[in-house]
Amino acid sequence: MSDRRILLAEDDELLASLLTYRLKKAGYEVITVFDGQEVKDQLAQKVPDIIVSDIMMPYFSGIELIDYVRNELGSGVPIIIISSAGNEENVLSAFELGANDFIAKPVSPSELLVRVNRELQKA
Amino acid sequence: MVAEKKKELAPMVSQFLFFEQTAPLEEKKDYLHTKIEIRELIKSDFDRLVLAEILLDLQKDVSGEARENLYELYQGLGLHHDAFEKLKSRRWEVISQGILELTQMRVEESYMFIRRFINHRRAVVRKQAQIATVTLKNEGISYFFDTCKYRISEWQQLKLLDVLRNFDDFNPPRFKIWLTSKNKDVVLFALRLIRYYNQNDALQAIIQLIKHRNNEIKTEAVQCLKEFGVVEARDTIKASFRRSNAGIKIAMLDALAEFGDRDDLEFLKKIERSDDNFTVRSKALSAINTIYPENIMPTDDIREPSSADLAFADVTAVEDIAIEEPRLHAADESIEVNENHATAVDDIKEVDETMPLMADNTDVVEVQAEAEIEADQQENIEENDSHSEEIETSEDPVHDKATIEMKESVQIPELEEEDELIFDLCIKEEFEDILDEAKQEEDPQYLPLDFLPVVEGELEKETMNTENTDITTAKNEPVDEEGKFKQDLSAIINRLEMKDESKKAEIGSDIPDFIPLVVETHEEIEPSEDLTNLREMEVSVEPPETDNNLGDEVSDESVPAYVDIRNTEVIAEEVSWQQLLAENDIEIQINLDQEIEIEETKYQEFEVFSIFREMFRDFDSESKLILLDEILVVGEYKELCFLATLAHDKDRRVRKKGQKIRQELANKLGVSLDGNNMSGENEAQPAIPAELISEPETNEQETKLPLEYCFLEGPLPISKEDKGLESLNK
Numbered sequence: 001m002s003d004r005r006i007l008l009a010e011d012d013e014l015l016a017s018l019l020t021y022r023l024k025k026a027g028y029e030v031i032t033v034f035d036g037q038e039v040k041d042q043l044a045q046k047v048p049d050i051i052v053s054d055i056m057m058p059y060f061s062g063i064e065l066i067d068y069v070r071n072e073l074g075s076g077v078p079i080i081i082i083s084s085a086g087n088e089e090n091v092l093s094a095f096e097l098g099a100n101d102f103i104a105k106p107v108s109p110s111e112l113l114v115r116v117n118r119e120l121q122k123a
Numbered sequence: 124m125v126a127e128k129k130k131e132l133a134p135m136v137s138q139f140l141f142f143e144q145t146a147p148l149e150e151k152k153d154y155l156h157t158k159i160e161i162r163e164l165i166k167s168d169f170d171r172l173v174l175a176e177i178l179l180d181l182q183k184d185v186s187g188e189a190r191e192n193l194y195e196l197y198q199g200l201g202l203h204h205d206a207f208e209k210l211k212s213r214r215w216e217v218i219s220q221g222i223l224e225l226t227q228m229r230v231e232e233s234y235m236f237i238r239r240f241i242n243h244r245r246a247v248v249r250k251q252a253q254i255a256t257v258t259l260k261n262e263g264i265s266y267f268f269d270t271c272k273y274r275i276s277e278w279q280q281l282k283l284l285d286v287l288r289n290f291d292d293f294n295p296p297r298f299k300i301w302l303t304s305k306n307k308d309v310v311l312f313a314l315r316l317i318r319y320y321n322q323n324d325a326l327q328a329i330i331q332l333i334k335h336r337n338n339e340i341k342t343e344a345v346q347c348l349k350e351f352g353v354v355e356a357r358d359t360i361k362a363s364f365r366r367s368n369a370g371i372k373i374a375m376l377d378a379l380a381e382f383g384d385r386d387d388l389e390f391l392k393k394i395e396r397s398d399d400n401f402t403v404r405s406k407a408l409s410a411i412n413t414i415y416p417e418n419i420m421p422t423d424d425i426r427e428p429s430s431a432d433l434a435f436a437d438v439t440a441v442e443d444i445a446i447e448e449p450r451l452h453a454a455d456e457s458i459e460v461n462e463n464h465a466t467a468v469d470d471i472k473e474v475d476e477t478m479p480l481m482a483d484n485t486d487v488v489e490v491q492a493e494a495e496i497e498a499d500q501q502e503n504i505e506e507n508d509s510h511s512e513e514i515e516t517s518e519d520p521v522h523d524k525a526t527i528e529m530k531e532s533v534q535i536p537e538l539e540e541e542d543e544l545i546f547d548l549c550i551k552e553e554f555e556d557i558l559d560e561a562k563q564e565e566d567p568q569y570l571p572l573d574f575l576p577v578v579e580g581e582l583e584k585e586t587m588n589t590e591n592t593d594i595t596t597a598k599n600e601p602v603d604e605e606g607k608f609k610q611d612l613s614a615i616i617n618r619l620e621m622k623d624e625s626k627k628a629e630i631g632s633d634i635p636d637f638i639p640l641v642v643e644t645h646e647e648i649e650p651s652e653d654l655t656n657l658r659e660m661e662v663s664v665e666p667p668e669t670d671n672n673l674g675d676e677v678s679d680e681s682v683p684a685y686v687d688i689r690n691t692e693v694i695a696e697e698v699s700w701q702q703l704l705a706e707n708d709i710e711i712q713i714n715l716d717q718e719i720e721i722e723e724t725k726y727q728e729f730e731v732f733s734i735f736r737e738m739f740r741d742f743d744s745e746s747k748l749i750l751l752d753e754i755l756v757v758g759e760y761k762e763l764c765f766l767a768t769l770a771h772d773k774d775r776r777v778r779k780k781g782q783k784i785r786q787e788l789a790n791k792l793g794v795s796l797d798g799n800n801m802s803g804e805n806e807a808q809p810a811i812p813a814e815l816i817s818e819p820e821t822n823e824q825e826t827k828l829p830l831e832y833c834f835l836e837g838p839l840p841i842s843k844e845d846k847g848l849e850s851l852n853k
Binding site: 012013014015017018021022025105106107108109110111 | 129130133134136137138140141177180181183184185186187188189190
């Protein structure tokens with residue numbers, strides 16, 4: 001499992017730190033970025049095995065990220081979206097653009113881990 | 124500083140949150156090491172503050188086990204003691220912050236400390252304490268209801284309800300016990316919670332609250348009873364109705380519509396008649412129709428069908444008669460009284476409407492149909508009578524009264540009116556037959572089309588066709604149309620023959636409606652700059668050269684008596700009156716001499732409407748330049764006229780090329796722009812009138828006519844002395 005690389009895009013540093021810790025503890029290599037530009041930079045270097053991204057991010061929203069990955073990079077890498085509860089419109093847009101899964105805030109780290117595992121198994 | 128400290132402490136917090144007892148020894152060692160490190164850190168007030176902030180932030184973003192671990196960590200590190208200290212502060216904002224912290228981190232032991240702030244004089248502290256009390260313990264809501272002395276705002280009620288909704292294992296108390304609270308907001312909130320939790324064990328208390336002086340409580344009680352469908356509340360609602368405001372009345376009418384029955388109809392009708400408020404009256408009407416559908420039928424702005432409508436309906440009625448008849452004779456006795464009334468009336472109408480068609484062919488059928496009407500009417504009246512008897516014997520006086528009123532409101536059509544209608548329709552049928560016969564005499568191939576479904580437009584046409592016969596019809600509109608058409612036609616002809624100056628001055632205002640349709644269309648279109656230029660152009664009107672007095676010779680008498688009026692529609696769509704003459708085959712009975720024929724030819728040729736004008740109106744300059752080349756290829760005389768107008772185009776290139784193409788086209792057609800036939804081969808070919816091919820003159824003394832109308836005028840004397848032409852030719 002340790003060879004699996006997760007790109008975590010979350011602008012809340014505390015939450016990002018908590019989730020990163022949990023995912024690393026589960027054995028994944030986690031690259032944590034805090035805004036959309038960093039996401040682009042990371043994707044330019046290497047496409048991860050899975051992307052976990054918040055919808056609301058500076059410079060480059062999660063929706064734009066999905067569009068970028070699917071249409072510009074042409075990658076089918078699994079994408080899990082994190083969004084506030086009730087943000088139905090964005091979630092639907094995310095799924096339309098090709099998001100694989102969605103998890104609502106407040107996030108349960110354990111639940112996120114299960115979803116990541118599942119998506120990686122599918123892939 | 125705080126951010127850096129947060130970055131430093133965040134991983135340690137994560138390590139604490141996700142530590143598992145089953146973790147490997149190495150991880151356990153790390154955990155212990157971190158624990159010692161944090162113990163040292165929290166000795167500093169600043170670090171304690173930052174750590175508390177981290178935990179408070181994180182608890183918003185995480186859920187599940189991680190959040191529970193956060194609560195434990197918060198209390199495990201003793202950070203809640205700081206919050207307790209805040210409660211002792213004399214500053215209300217510190218107290219409020221302490222309450223918030225303890226509430227967010229679910230410190231249950233703070234419940235007893237916080238609840239004493241429920242009636243704090245500061246609204247912020249009070250509201251914070253109310254939420255904390257309800258949040259921290261299940262019994263908090265009871266304590267809150269028992270002790271709350273202040274007003275509870277709508278927003279606060281919503282927030283409290285939200286807290287209760289999010290409890291996993293909340294066992295709501297019986298909120299009816301607070302319906303007697305001295306605090307009206309407590310009563311109101313309790314009512315809302317009763318409704319939310321469907322606690323319908325306090326119906327009598329809620330019914331009593333309909334009489335409450337407080338409008339909000341009253342409304343909430345009514346809505347509560349409506350939701351629970353408490354039929355017993357009807358009398359109380361009706362009794363309290365008069366003293367309520369419009370909003371409550373509407374709520375009450377809603378409730379009555381929900382669980383009321385026909386006993387309430389009288390009350391509702393009274394409201395519908397007498398209440399001052401329009402919305403209340405409408406609501407009462409709506410309630411009546413909800414309780415008793417179609418009790419009140421639309422009466423305002425209902426248009427009675429005309430005889431033409433009935434005749435139109437006959438076609439469908441005769442098709443449906445086979446289906447309708449069984450229904451007429453098999454009236455279901457179990458149907459409600461009012462429905463029977465309505466059905467009876469409808470049935471009578473249906474039969475009446477079908478009558479004329481049934482009587483189309485033979486008198487025998489007509490007699491039978493009349494007999495059927497009478498029989499059906501008698502049958503329906505008998506049915507109504509029998510139902511009336513049922514009502515009279517019923518025990519329900521309200522029903523009786525309502526039914527009597529309804530009976531009064533239903534009016535069976537008088538037979539005299541029906542007879543008149545039938546008579547009119549029979550006469551119409553007779554006329555149609557006569558017309559068909561007359562048509563057949565005129566045209567052996569004429570096929571009567573009365574077997575086809577009659578549509579309104581055809582009816583009109585049929586009426587128009589009666590013009591061809593000597594039959595006098597009841598309607599005289601077609602006769603007027605013929606007269607109008609003749610007038611229009613003679614006006615056109617007169618216009619063409621106008622010679623004297625006085626008549627010319629009237630040209631602009633006295634043109635028949637259908638002739639300058641192109642002009643009218645132009646007016647409707649948003650005028651482009653080109654069009655504006657065109658409109659400003661005027662041609663000088665000179666007396667025609669010829670002495671042909673077309674107006675004298677082509678008079679109304681010359682127009683044949685038979686002119687198909689239907690073609691007036693075609694006329695209205697066409698521009699050229701010559702097309703009208705051709706399409707209608709008008710036989711002018713006078714002998715026009717050769718000069719007149721030539722004159723007619725001229726008029727046809729002088730018609731200045733060019734298809735390119737339409738195109739040029741909307742095209743850009745580049746397209747115009749391309750089109751000009753096409754004009755040279757396909758252009759005719761009328762294009763010469765049109766090309767002359769391009770001298771006013773806003774684009775210089777178009778102007779220049781326009782004149783060049785005009786010259787080339789004139790050469791191609793063998794026409795001299797100065798009015799002479801260049802070739803001289805065809806003497807009959809008229810020269811282009813100068814007013815069409817020359818640029819407009821600006822002689823203000825002469826009567827001006829818009830260019831669009833110039834085809835109505837005769838040829839004008841053109842001479843080489845004309846300065847405009849000379850300059851144009853140059």
